[in-house]
Amino acid sequence: MISEGKLIFYFDYIDPGSYLVDQLMDGLVVDKDKIILHPLEIRPPPLSRINPSNPHWISYRDKVQQLAKESGLVLNDPTSPPWSRKAHELRLYAKDKGLEQLIHKEIFKAHFCQGLDIGRIDMLVSIGINAGMNTSECKATLDVDKYSHDIAQLGRAATDDGIKYTPVLRTEGDSLEGVANIRELRKFLIRSGINVSMDINNHFKS
Template sequence: MADHMSKEKGMSKEKVDEFLSTITELAKEAGLKMDTSKIKVVNTLKAHRLLHFAETKGKESELMDKLFEAYFADGLNVDDNAVLTDLAMSVGLNQDEVKSVLDSDKFKNDVRADEAAAQQVGINGVPFYVFNKKYAVSGAQPVKVFKSALDKAWDSFKPIEMVGGDDDQSKGANCEGGSCSVDPNANNQK
């Protein structure tokens, strides 16, 4: 990976080694295992398509964790159908369905749409994280930066706030049988 980064990014070997050492240390601080000497630089389109499939089965997060571990810690080729199938099956996905996805272009348009959306907001590299569609963290950052972004996203999250209570019926609201109706004349003063 170091040679690839040096060539692609135009960075000196020393700068690349320093960068990789930093992200390895940050991963360790976050409780993650990373071995950059094992990382294989491969096309990840299949892995991303498989993540979209996993999302339809409620398994996206589990598969993403497995993919990260396979890629960053174990140095597995996440462009290899056998590796991807094993990872998908380890989170409970059906082997035949996984094979069907990998042997086709299924979910390719979804991945391309993700890429287009990322480019529209100025994302041009990985890793890049967006929280609550409002706060972003680019690149390998210390844990405190992620914590700050998460705290800001949480603080800005405004769920719908219900007002009123049991006395709503006295104001014309009638909720029963799983639905509500409002009497428009209930609050008219006579």
């Protein structure tokens, strides 16, 4: 059950479409605390990592790149995505520390802007340190897979609710499935009763 006025964002940190939607929502959604982050791994372990030469993946990346360009955004999508389980674990750890939004943005930035391997614990610990987390505690948390079961369980909950891929936005009475341009996203948010910024043209092309 989704509370009235809430917006669930099903996403993965290695999904360029999730990153694009996340960036667009930054400029559109006024009440960021209405957004509920829900992880859904594209390729959860023990499945193999994404094959960067897969024609469907290449076509999807190209589509997202074009939509990003239309919205005036730069998207540096790494060609060989890692598993994202550890990155999602770091966000849950950060949530318990009151740093969820900061870490969420930094993980996306590390992958899509800096080209860092967010599947590596040392890289994620560096992100945590820069956000003010305790080094040893952060590393230990990721080393022992403290939140791994939670991520897997959240993924199963998403699929049980009919969510098969990312990105997906869902409100109490509506949903937007797949990557969208800024016009489609704005229409969905307004239709769903989400408070939308009127200054969007200061941030993106429309």
